[in-house]
Amino acid sequence: MTAAGLSFSSNPRYRKNMIVEPRPALDRFIAALESHFAAATSGRGEENQGFTAAYATLIDAFETYDEALYEATGIDTPFIVYDDGEDEDDYDEDDLDDDMDGDDEDEDGDGF
Secondary structure, three states, rough: OOOOOOOOOHHHHHHOOOOHHHHHHHHHHHHHHHHHHHHHHOOOOOOOOHHHHHHHHHHHHHHHHHHHHHHOOOOOOOOOOOOOOOOOHHHHHHHHHHHHHOOOOOOOOOOO
16 A cells, blocks of 8 residues: 555665664554554545655554564564555465464464
C-alpha cells in the first residue's frame, strides 16, 4: 500500500556500519505506530500530508527495529514490508520454509 500514490522504500546505504540498539528502535517503532493511528483516525484520509509522513515514518521505524533486532539476536520479526513493485498476492508461502519447522499444518486448529 502506498499513501497518496507515493512510493516509500528504504535506503539501507545510510544504515551501513551503524549499530542500532533494538530497545530504542522498538520505542521509536511504537511511537510511529501511535502517530500512524492518530493520522489514520483523524478523518482527513490518506491524501493528508500528516498521514503520508506518518506512513513513511512507520515504515522506516519498523525496518530499523527489524534490522536492529536481527543484528542483536539473530531473530526476525514475522512481518514483511512490500515495495510498490510487489504484491502480497505474489508472496509465496514457501518463502517461509526456512523460518518454519517444516510442518505447514495447523495442529491445534486455531488458524496460526
